Amino acid sequence: MAAVSVLRPDLLNEPAGPFVRGLEGRTVLDVGRRGKNVVLFFSADTVVVVNLGMTGRVLHRPLGDTTAAPTHPGVVLDLDGGGQAVYDDARRFGRLRRFDWLGWVRWSRTLGPEPLGRSFTARRLARDLGKSVSPVRSWLLDQRRVAGVGNIYANEALHRAGVHPSTPAKRVPPERVAPLHRAVRKVLRSAIQARGTTLRDYRDSDGRQGSFGPRLVVYGREDEACRKCRDTIARIVISNRSAFYCPTCQPELP
């Protein structure tokens, strides 16, 4: 890597100096993911975890590329050969954290299981839901419980499973747990296949929009007709965040 430029130091978990010195001269060995975080693996056991927040994105710009133009560049990695990897973030809610190997392992352990991984089973979901009285929508957003579900897909999965978003986690009926487990996985797989949901800012690393938006059943569809039963989609606020649901498909528990 030829150079590291920090245009927005508030995006880092440390001062720009040590961040830059810790990456200069390193090679990008691999790019991975943990939950909703992009994980950059560098040589010398150096790892950078990129949390995208609401509007963050990692754009890969091969030499001469003009399609993935950053609008709010925060950190620029000049790659050997002339390309760039740019962390771009209008609202700057995102964060880049640099770890050594042990730090990365410890950080990763603070997150819950990958919802598409083998350890996330219906049995485990039933056990862990039973420990909490949080509304199930909040439960799904808590990265320490399951890593990688955001507000859009939490709402979509709850609709698919027929569970009202306000239901206390431990009150989700036992016969709805397996459907919820399947729904989370199905919604995530479908959305990944569609390369995500672009409401406004989201772009993939090539700068392209995701195409899952038109397939949303409840999210962002207040006062519109449920695609399943034609009832009117409702919106409520749980923990300061919008939850959307169909009153017929997702009846509130008595």
Added chain:
DNA sequence: AGTGTATCCTGCAGGC
């Protein structure tokens, strides 16, 4: 210990 709220920041849509 577990849960809910306020806060970080910018940009855009809609109402007037």
Added chain:
DNA sequence: TGCCTGCAGGATACAC
């Protein structure tokens, strides 16, 4: 046209 308000894909420090 322009000003104002509300809202947004997330995570976390803090209060209770």
